[in-house]
Amino acid sequence: MSDTTYAPTQSAANEDSRTSAHGSFIWYELLTPDPVAAKTFYDAVVGWNIEPQPSGEMDYRMIGRADGGNAGGVMRLTDEMRSHGARPVWLGYVGVDDVDQSVAAIEKDGGKALMAAFDIPNVGRIALVTDPQGAPFYVMQPTPPAGDGNKVSDVFSVDQPQRVRWNELATPEPDGAIDFYRKQFGWSQDGDMDMGEMGKYRFIQDRGTNIGAVMTKPPQLPVSQWTYYIGVDDIGRAAEAIKSGGGQILNGPMEIPGGEFSLNALDPHGASFGLVGPRS
Known part of the structure; x- marks a missing residue:
């Protein structure tokens, strides 16, 4: 994934100027009040191996695939998040080349920013938005992994299980x-x-x-x-x-x-x- 300037309002005719991330689904996330129960359920249904414990201070757990890759993440839905209207839901992340430009273009085109853009160290910059009809999703400018600047997300596949x-x-x-x-x-x-x-x-x-x-x-x-x-x-x-x-x-x-x-x-x-x- 690389960082290049892109105006989100460009037409599809200019799509060759997009990086590999821009416009692609690059991550999926389950928001749930009980990550332990989610592990039990989805591991049995899909064959995943969701982390039994969060790896950092935030209660965020990676969804492991049988091939060793990740399928997405699980975040605990807190009481505070519920008080602001959050509910159990799966959310997709669409990669963009500039989160702030994308949020501005989305709002200009009738969408809304539910969560202002912010940075996650060593992960990327993200914002939670909706389309003009209210469907929520994230936009994300990912930070390339150290030593692998060309790495491309593989959480979406047209034919592979566990993705x-x-x-x-x-x-x-x-x-x-x-x-x-x-x-x-x-x-x-x-x-x-x-x-x-x-x-x-x-x-x-x-x-x-x-x-x-x-x-x-x-x-x-x-x-x-x-x-x-x-x-x-x-x-x-x-x-x-x-x-x-x-x-x-x-x-x-x-x-x-x-x-x-x-x-x-x-x-x-x-x-x-x-x-x-x-x-x-």
Whole structure:
């Protein structure tokens, strides 16, 4: 990851000027009141190995994958955070080349800054924002690891288990949302799937790779939100682990194009997530 100047309001036609981080999902984070219970639940469902204890002063635990890499992090949701409206949730981090420029451009384009930009030593500069329809996410200018300035995040993958494989935005204004993310991050939108009364399920791309989709927010969903679909080795096994671990399956497993299966669920503390993978 490298630091270069980029104006977030540039069009997608100039996307070749972006660094490898700008516009890509580079981290995922679970905000939960009980990280120990989250470890028990997600380790069983996904096959992760979440740190049993935080490694620093803040109660923040890395999500370990079976291959030795990290899939994201788990942060404890404190009473103070709850008093300011925070709730159990999965949040994605979108890499940017300049956090302050991105926050200013997001606010100019109708989004909001929920948490002002700040620096985390040896990690990067981040800010919590929403899009114009209220869906929250982080923007982050990462600090490259010492001695490895070209390292690229691998927490997202189109086909690997134990990584997020799909990013889905439910919003009351799909056209406006697509225009917003295209303008801010250089994403493109090509292709869709007819969902009947729900309208089009519109695929979104980052540098030509399908990273997810935008859909109309269903009436039962109270707010606009991103849902992150985590890859698993077997959807049937994972579904049973959700139920036995105190979670709730909202729909699925259902077969999706390509022959795999997906489902939507809540963890025991109410954070929504998705799973995708094969079925034995």
